Each structure stands twice: as structure tokens, then as C-alpha cells.
Amino acid sequence: MFGTSGVRGPIGAEITADLTLSLGRALASEGADLVVVGRDARTSGEMLEHAFIAGAAECGADVIRIGTNSTPTIARSAEWLGADAAAAITASHNPPTDNGVKLWTSSGRAFGRDRRERIERRVREEEYEFAAWDGIGSIRERDTYERHREELRTSVDIDAPLSVVVGVGNGTGRLTADALADLGCEVSTLNGQRDGRFPSRPSEPTAEAIRPLRTHVEAVGADLGIAHDGDADRMVAVDGDGRVVAGDTLLSVFAREAATDGDRIAVPVNTSLAVDDAVAEVGADVVRTRVGDTFVAERCAEPGVVFGGEPSGAWIWSGETPCPDGPLAACKLVELVSRRGPLADLADEIDGYPLRRGSVSTDHKRRVLDRVEAPLRAEYEGIDDRDGLRVETDNGWFLVRASGTQPLVRVTAEARTDAEADGLFEEAMAMVEERADPAPAPDRT
Incomplete structure (x- = not known):
């Protein structure tokens, strides 16, 4: 049932309100007394959100509903609101026909294998602990968007504000534009209106999908461009010449900046040896994981692992958040470019292999x-x-x-x-x- 990034698949065929109801029941039955629930912009999201909330409340969990937000906002809200878990109704970079559920711990880390397997067993065996009529969970609403926005403002220090184009792609990445504007940058957006059909481009920000962003960055002379997937847990970068920075190159740039002598960087097995070379320059080492941000996040929890990332665009700063945070990555990159110079030059410093x-x-x-x-x-x-x-x-x-x-x-x-x-x-x-x-x-x- 669970893949490397939650439960995910086509609506109606694999992902149904019945399944989502069962996942909510299972989470509460596993002892989650307070659960944060949010969703991305997909048209099926509200239906599934209601089903999940009903299942959790039915088994006694109180629910804080935070509505449409980026997945990192939902994940981090568990800690901000003192919840036992968070559930994001999202299919991340998948097409609009898909949806799913990703579960997060009280600290904002993705559920590990043991917890996923316990949830799956309860769903499979229909083993739920229903609450009595007077023990049904409460449902209330909170807005954590501004909390995340403030966290981003305080996470970086930009002395020389830049010109940045943010390709939202009709998803939930508007947060990046707002935070960068707060930091003094000149920000423009492409397709900033939320629309779960993703009419402007596919949710996954491939080089071809974000061609309009690349063209726009070069045409207006912006310093760089940022692109997110539908739920903004991924971040892809475009340099001032409109070129997409390869994922392994950007991972090398981030890792070299985050690490010092003796530190470790977590990357999946499909990552280029260029990352090893880049961190070796500062005396750091690479540890490899299975592919998937959940596995990278698990290694990031280990002592001495200061950063983790995937070439697909998931970035984790261990000291700040245990989940991939696309808006945070965007702000970190803008800070780095403002201090070190053009993104194209930073990328050229990385010795890559074909x-x-x-x-x-x-x-x-x-x-x-x-x-x-x-x-x-x-x-x-x-x-x-x-x-x-x-x-x-x-x-x-x-x-x-x-x-x-x-x-x-x-x-x-x-x-x-x-x-x-x-x-x-x-x-x-x-x-x-x-x-x-x-x-x-x-x-x-």
C-alpha cells in the first residue's frame, strides 16, 4: 500500500474516499490523539480530506484542519501545533488524476517503515478502535501559512536582494514568492493561481515542463528562477541564462555549503559521484541510502549528518526541519547566490561526470x-x-x-x-x- 512517499495512485482506481477514511481510522487507532490534516490543490483533495478527518475523529482523534497548503507546511505544523501526527492529502509531483496520503510524525518527519506497516495492517484487517458517541474527536481549523512564512524569513539573511521568478505551476508554492518578497527580493510569479488540474504545466518540474519559466528568466534578466512541484516539497533551480541546474549539481552546491570537516551528507544510491568530490573538498563524507526522501530523512536524523538531498529536488537541512521543504530550499539558494555570485558560476565550480x-x-x-x-x-x-x-x-x-x-x-x-x-x-x-x-x-x- 505504501510506496517510498506515502500512499499514492489514481483517484477511483486505487485512491478512494473509503481507503482514505480507513487510513484516518488506522492512524487514530494507533494512538494519535491530535492530528493535523491539510491538502494540496488537487480537485480531489477536499473530498479525501473530509474522509480522512471523519475516520480519525470516528476513532477518537482531535483534528486540526489547516486546509490547502504546501506539504512542508503541513508536515512542520505537527510540531508547531503540538500534534501527534500530520496527514498531507497529496500526490506531490504526480499528474492531477492522482492523489494520496503522506503521514508525518510529531516532529515533522515522514513515517518510518514500522509505523507504515502498522497502519497498513490495520487497514488490511479492518482493525479499528472506534470511539464511543461521547468520545468522538473534535475538529477545528488553524492557519499555519504565516508561521511557515515567518520561519522562512528568519532562516536566511539576504544582504543583496535579487530578482527571482517563481514558477508555482498552479500548485501550493506561492509561499516561496511571499517569503522572498518579505526578504526584499524583486519577485514575479508564473501561474501562481492554485488550480488542481495543473493547466499551465505538469506538476513535476522537469526541464521541458518548466520551459516557459526558463524563457522568462532569461528574457527579463532575472538572477534566477525557482520551480516547485504541485505540493512544493521539491525545488528546481534555473540560472540567469535560463538553464536548469542539474539535480546532482545543485545537490553538490548545497552539500558543500552545508558541510564542514567531519560532517556527513545523506544521498540516495542514484546520486552522482560529483557529490562525493564536492564534499570531500571540505573534509566531509557521503552516506548513501535507498531512493526516496523518507530514507534520506532517516539518515539525516543520525549524528553528524548535517544535510541530505535527492537529485529529484528534495532538500533537508537537518538542523532546521526533518522534511523536504521546497520554499526553504529556495530561500537558502537565493541567500547563497546573493553572497557567492551567479548561480551559473556556482554550478560551473562542480566537476561533474556524464x-x-x-x-x-x-x-x-x-x-x-x-x-x-x-x-x-x-x-x-x-x-x-x-x-x-x-x-x-x-x-x-x-x-x-x-x-x-x-x-x-x-x-x-x-x-x-x-x-x-x-x-x-x-x-x-x-x-x-x-x-x-x-x-x-x-x-x-
């Missing part, structure tokens, strides 16, 4: 991975299988893994030259594509 990423669509992703494993093990030794199959070669590495949130098998390859990276990527992609045809038996994964 990196290739792609994916193959399939409704049988776990079975495809099983089919790929045997020929890989027959050809290569020392395969890292903590998350998918990572293969080290003399020239580089490649990773084949099932997406935790979408019906995809993802392929990543990196090497020291373009030709070597292309060769590894093409080898891995061909192996996956050959085995991606649906099998006649039903997929039970």
Missing part, C-alpha cells in the same frame, strides 16, 4: 526487476541490491530500480566519458525494455 537517466513504463515493475536480476548477476559481481540493482564497472556504474511512486522502472548510468555513460545506459535500458512486456499472470506486488 550522467544518464531514463525510465521504462510497465505495470509489472517488480516482475521486470526480477527478470533483469538473473542476467545481471550472471555477468557482474558485487551487485548492490539495497534499492534495485546497482552495478559497478571499470568505467562507471548503472542502477536499475522500480519507482516507488509510479509504474516505471528507472535506469541511471554514470561514467567518466560521454561514450562510456551512453554505453552503460544503453545496455541497461535494453535489458529492461526486453523484459518489460506484461506477463499473462496477474501482478501481485
